[in-house]
Amino acid sequence: MAKPMDQYKWHELNVGCVIEEVGNAMEYKTGDWRSQKPIWTDAKCIKCGLCWLYCPDAAIYHTEEGLYRANLDYCKGCGICAKECKPGAIKMVEDER
Amino acid sequence: MKAKKGIEVSIAASIAAQLARVEVISAYPITPQTHIVEHLSELVADGELDAAYINVESEHSALSACCGAAATGARTFTSTSAQGLELMHEILFIASGMRLPIVMATVNRALSAPLSIWGDHSDVMAARDSGWIMFFCENGQEVVDAVIMAFRIAEDRRVLLPFMVNLDGFSLSHVIEPIEFPSQEEVDAFLPPYNPLYTLHPDKPVTMGSYAMPELYTEAKYAQEMAIINSKQVIVEVMEEFGKRFGRHYHAVETYHTDDTDFVFVALGAIGENIKTAIDELRSEGKKAGLVQPRIFRPFPAAEIISAFKGKKRVAIVERVMPAGATNGPLFNEISSLVQSKGINIKLENYIVGLGGRDVLPEDFKRIFTGTVPPKDKSFDVIGVRV
Numbered sequence: 001m002a003k004p005m006d007q008y009k010w011h012e013l014n015v016g017c018v019i020e021e022v023g024n025a026m027e028y029k030t031g032d033w034r035s036q037k038p039i040w041t042d043a044k045c046i047k048c049g050l051c052w053l054y055c056p057d058a059a060i061y062h063t064e065e066g067l068y069r070a071n072l073d074y075c076k077g078c079g080i081c082a083k084e085c086k087p088g089a090i091k092m093v094e095d096e097r
Numbered sequence: 098m099k100a101k102k103g104i105e106v107s108i109a110a111s112i113a114a115q116l117a118r119v120e121v122i123s124a125y126p127i128t129p130q131t132h133i134v135e136h137l138s139e140l141v142a143d144g145e146l147d148a149a150y151i152n153v154e155s156e157h158s159a160l161s162a163c164c165g166a167a168a169t170g171a172r173t174f175t176s177t178s179a180q181g182l183e184l185m186h187e188i189l190f191i192a193s194g195m196r197l198p199i200v201m202a203t204v205n206r207a208l209s210a211p212l213s214i215w216g217d218h219s220d221v222m223a224a225r226d227s228g229w230i231m232f233f234c235e236n237g238q239e240v241v242d243a244v245i246m247a248f249r250i251a252e253d254r255r256v257l258l259p260f261m262v263n264l265d266g267f268s269l270s271h272v273i274e275p276i277e278f279p280s281q282e283e284v285d286a287f288l289p290p291y292n293p294l295y296t297l298h299p300d301k302p303v304t305m306g307s308y309a310m311p312e313l314y315t316e317a318k319y320a321q322e323m324a325i326i327n328s329k330q331v332i333v334e335v336m337e338e339f340g341k342r343f344g345r346h347y348h349a350v351e352t353y354h355t356d357d358t359d360f361v362f363v364a365l366g367a368i369g370e371n372i373k374t375a376i377d378e379l380r381s382e383g384k385k386a387g388l389v390q391p392r393i394f395r396p397f398p399a400a401e402i403i404s405a406f407k408g409k410k411r412v413a414i415v416e417r418v419m420p421a422g423a424t425n426g427p428l429f430n431e432i433s434s435l436v437q438s439k440g441i442n443i444k445l446e447n448y449i450v451g452l453g454g455r456d457v458l459p460e461d462f463k464r465i466f467t468g469t470v471p472p473k474d475k476s477f478d479v480i481g482v483r484v
Contacts, residue, residue: 011323015294
């Protein structure tokens with residue numbers, strides 16, 4: 001959005017609140033909702049990619065070494081990656097921010 | 098004067114949608130709306146109407162399909178009654194909030210239980226605060242004219258709101274009336290093709306029906322409220338233009354013999370004809386009564402009602418819906434709140450009539466005029482109830 005949400009006046013909104021800027025969901029950092037975050041024990045990781053595949057927010061990315069990490073701007077800490085990780089390489093820990 | 102054609106009002110309503118060149122229809126059959134959608138599906142199947150008729154398994158899906166169609170920029174029509182309108186209820190708010198100019202013919206019918214297929218206004222009154230423009234018809238000609246005007250009003254860039262054309266089940270939908278149809282050329286000149294502000298199109302992707310955080314929801318609903326408030330000006334303009342082009346004149350509030358009397362009825366819809374008959378009979382006996390008939394119920398035509406009440410001492414508000422635990426019926430409550438807030442001294446009485454298809458005769462209105470006294474323990478009187 002061109003300015004923060006709480007600065008829009010009613011007549012500045014598009015009719016029906018239509019959003020014309022493509023992809024502006026990226027501006028909404030849903031990682032703020034998180035209370036836990038995933039931590040990888042790389043020695044246990046078999047690089048199967050299940051965490052990357054199952055992440056409902058597409059917030060897990062490949063590192064250059066072929067390992068996985070969470071993009072904490074969007075990771076909501078749901079724990080699905082840790083639940084699905086067969087070798088147990090992912091552990092959810094309290095995210096103290 | 099053009100030739101009039103004797104035709105069932107439901108069929109006439111579907112011909113009006115055809116004249117409006119609707120592009121998408123999605124509906125689910127329900128009594129007493131059935132003939133409207135049956136005839137539209139015939140017109141599409143026979144190639145006489147170039148539209149997509151989307152068959153669905155419920156009214157919830159019918160209105161959802163209409164929302165999708167309207168979002169792509171298609172001129173969209175649907176029709177329902179009673180439980181069908183209630184099953185659409187959730188989507189009514191989606192259509193108005195997304196500002197989709199869908200037109201719906203609502204053939205007013207009682208709500209179950211007990212099961213009743215006959216007419217009253219319980220269905221529309223349960224949906225009255227859904228953000229739709231609401232128009233009430235008294236006869237078949239008005240239904241045809243309203244459907245054509247509805248698209249012109251709803252699609253106006255200053256409005257962009259869904260529009261409900263209300264016609265009473267059976268007492269209007271199933272009667273055969275002499276109706277004058279405008280030519281296709283005349284309708285085309287009055288109603289240009291829909292030119293949508295936004296469309297769902299891959300060449301220019303947009304998000305519709307998105308999510309509003311607490312920081313924005315109030316502003317979004319305020320914008321919608323301003324649209325329905327300001328729609329009245331457009332409604333009046335379109336009615337005036339319609340009158341000039343077609344010779345039939347409509348107003349936000351219609352009046353009948355209100356100038357020389359201090360007593361008026363207020364009523365919505367086809368019951369107005371019975372009241373006019375009663376008024377004519379009373380006047381032939383030298384008794385002066387009048388009728389104030391809101392043509393639109395949403396946006397509520399407050400200024401026009403105030404003006405019609407000038408010099409009135411007693412007003413009988415007649416409604417086809419039970420208050421359901423409210424102090425009075427919804428029309429009474431609107432008018433009472435208006436009169437109170439403007440400090441107008443006028444005696445208001447509330448009469449409930451014609452529930453679930455119960456006949457209402459001119460005699461009933463004559464009795465109201467000559468002084469039926471509402472029961473002391475109630476704020477409204479149910480005409481004809483056996484107690």
